[in-house]
Amino acid sequence: MSKYQKIYSVVRQIPYGQVATYGQVAELAGLPRQARLVGYALFRATDDTLAVPWHRVVNAKGEISMSPRREGMDHIQRSRLEAEGIVFKANQLSLNRYRWQPDLTQFD
Numbered sequence: 001m002s003k004y005q006k007i008y009s010v011v012r013q014i015p016y017g018q019v020a021t022y023g024q025v026a027e028l029a030g031l032p033r034q035a036r037l038v039g040y041a042l043f044r045a046t047d048d049t050l051a052v053p054w055h056r057v058v059n060a061k062g063e064i065s066m067s068p069r070r071e072g073m074d075h076i077q078r079s080r081l082e083a084e085g086i087v088f089k090a091n092q093l094s095l096n097r098y099r100w101q102p103d104l105t106q107f108d
Helices: 003-011 022-028 035-043 073-083
Strands: none
Touching: 003 022, 003 035, 022 035
């Protein structure tokens, strides 16, 4: 399985109404300290044909990582999260409230 496939496999498990951080996804995919790689993989996963809920991954501050390279996907990400019931204060969501807490035994 490729690194991107490992990342997509983890992201597909994030439940509706919850989020994970880039670093958390990297760890769960067996790719520690490769949060940027998760970002690169998800940049390519915005095509709905991959069925990857890329919008459920945020940075370690609980923010959407804004970038002009994302061509408006930042706003789509926020609207998708809000549609799932996630509330933002300014540009930040509460990781204490919304962070996914998976059963780690499924990732051994």
